[in-house]
Amino acid sequence: MGTDFTGLVAVVTGGASGLGAAIAERLRRDGARVAVFDVRPEGAHADLAVAVDVTDDASVRAGIERVAEELGGIDILVNNAGIGAQGDVAANPDTEWARVFDVNVVGVARVSRAALPHxxxxxxxxxxxxxxxxxxxxxxxxxxxxxxxxxxxxxxLAMAADHLAEGIRVNAVNPGTADTPWVGRLLDQADDPAAERAALEARQPHGRLVSAAEVADAVAYLASPAAGSTTGVALAVDGGMQGLRLRPRG
Structure with a gap:
């Protein structure tokens, strides 16, 4: 892919497992020094692993300042930390809506806000x-x-517009259903895990779950200086699920 992160420092939130771990490993392989933020960072493959709760502004700011001090700055931020939720619009109470948005959305804002000066x-x-x-x-x-x-x-998209003039590119990766521990736990809870897995695989046009490494490769491209003219983009890594409408096989 031509990605080279030599001399650059990256922060990956939720980087101790699943997609985040694959992203951290990918960036390190191409030369970045990587700091992982996670509520349970033990065992993370990183140059610096920090216990950070993205719902706690003080925790976030302390983590960002530690990275800047110990690794010499911050060049790349991957906002990957997130939690799942199931059910239709009536399935979850207000407290769960607030909890999921606090991690998945406001968490992105908190970490980005703290990292912007660097x-x-x-x-x-x-x-x-x-x-x-x-x-x-x-x-x-x-x-x-x-x-x-x-x-x-x-x-x-809003961040990309706000920070382009400052030389900060902002993009997103849109994975399809990925073969991660979280998906594995969902499958384990199903009445028929094998049938549920087959249904998830069939839902994606290429007929299988997305690998964590494929998502990590996409993130590496978007984060790389090689993508210097790419901003405000949402890169789908979903086997064609977003845009393709294929005829049934057979």
Whole structure:
């Protein structure tokens, strides 16, 4: 892909497992020094692992300042931390709506806000937000989650407009259903996990779950100086689910 992060410092939220871990490993492989923020950062493959709660502004600001001090600045921010939710619009109480939005949406704003002074000093500043296919396609039993990821997508566009003149590119990656521990836990809760997995795979036009490595590759491109003219973009990594309407096979 031609991505080279030599000399750059990246922060990846939710970077201790799942998509975040794959993203952190990908950036490090191409030369970045990576700080992982997670509520449970133990075992993270990173140059610096920090216990940060993205719903706590003091925790976020302390984590950002620690990264800047110990790694010498911040060039790249990947806002990946997020939580899931199931059910239709009536399934969750107000407290759960507030909790999910606090992590998935306001968490992006908190970390970005704290990182902006450091990003403004970088010659290769980039923010990549993790949105979802749920932001661009109506999925059953995902009302709250879809609403939060739709907000991330809109926030990405607004941030891209606000910070372009400061030399900060802002993009999003929209994964399809990915083969992550969170999806694995959902499958384990199903009455027939094998049938549920087959249904999720069939829902994506290429017939399988998206790999974490594929999402990480997309994030690496969007974060890389090689994508210097790319901003305000939501890159779908979903096997064609967002835009394709294929005839049934057979």
């Amino acid at each position: 990003l403004r000093r970088s010659s290769a500043a980039a923010i990549v937000n993790t949105s979802s296919i749920a932001a661009t396609a109506g999925l059953p039993q995902r009302a709250l989650y879809s609403a939060s990821k739709g907000a991330v997508l809109s926030l990405t």
